[in-house]
Amino acid sequence: MNHMTVLEPGAPAPDFTAESTAGTIRLSETAASSDRGVVVYFYPKASTPGCTRQACDFRDSLNSLSAAGYSVIGVSADPMVALERFAAKQSLNFPLVSDPDHEILGAWGAWGEKKNYGRTYTGIIRSTVVVSPDGVVERAMYNVKATGHVARLRRELGIEG
Numbered sequence: 001m002n003h004m005t006v007l008e009p010g011a012p013a014p015d016f017t018a019e020s021t022a023g024t025i026r027l028s029e030t031a032a033s034s035d036r037g038v039v040v041y042f043y044p045k046a047s048t049p050g051c052t053r054q055a056c057d058f059r060d061s062l063n064s065l066s067a068a069g070y071s072v073i074g075v076s077a078d079p080m081v082a083l084e085r086f087a088a089k090q091s092l093n094f095p096l097v098s099d100p101d102h103e104i105l106g107a108w109g110a111w112g113e114k115k116n117y118g119r120t121y122t123g124i125i126r127s128t129v130v131v132s133p134d135g136v137v138e139r140a141m142y143n144v145k146a147t148g149h150v151a152r153l154r155r156e157l158g159i160e161g
Contacts, residue, residue, distance in 0.1 A: 006109035007140040013040075013131040014107040019080060021087045022095035025073065028135055035069030037132045039153070042110035043146075044124040046078045046086035046096070050146030054126075055092055057150035061159075062093050068159045070130075075099055075110070077124060109142065128153060 007013065017026040031038045041058065043051040058065075058072050065072060072094040076083070083096040097104065105111035110127040113120055126146065130138040130153075139156065141149075154160075 005107070006142060007129055007137045009137050009139055011137050013129065013135050013137050014104070015135065016097075016104045016107070018075075018097045018099060018104060020073070020095035020097045021080070021083050021092070025095055025097065027073070027131070030071050030073065031131050031133050031135055034071040034133055036157075037069070037130060037138060038071040038073060039065065039128060039130050040073050040075060040108070041126075041128040042075050042105060042108065042124060043126055044076065046076055046082050047089070050126075051076075052086075052090060054146040054149060055086070055090055057147075058094060059090065059092050061150050061154060064154065064159050068157065070157070073097060075104055075108075077102060077105065109140070130157070 015028045043054060045051055062072060075097040077100050078098060080098045083098055087096055099105050102111045105124060108129060110125050112125055114123045114125060125142055126144050127142045128144055129140045132138050
């Protein structure tokens, strides 16, 4: 069985520079320019029902996350054209990163074995990692649910409203 790398709180977050719907972004710069850090979330596929619901939850929560000092970045293996369509259709107000080679997904523990209806396959594991301004993992949540996850994250980060 292939053992997945998962990020642990206190570990350095793997830096990345990637194309996004907001141009080229570098994780360390985004984190450093955020008062409390950056929420990096990994999702299986743009424009699918669960991922749309989760992205819209982040969109609707962005003002309170921003007010609390957090930036948000979404990451999937979708091609940029699909991400641009998704962002436009859902009016997403945070960058979506395209990682077709699974380099970021792999380094962050979001690419690995999944089970679905009894089948095991390799794919994107819905995950959320909170990174401090100095690039340290503060919390790492794997196999999260699409629905209700953002509300839970806000509770854990102590963000009301």
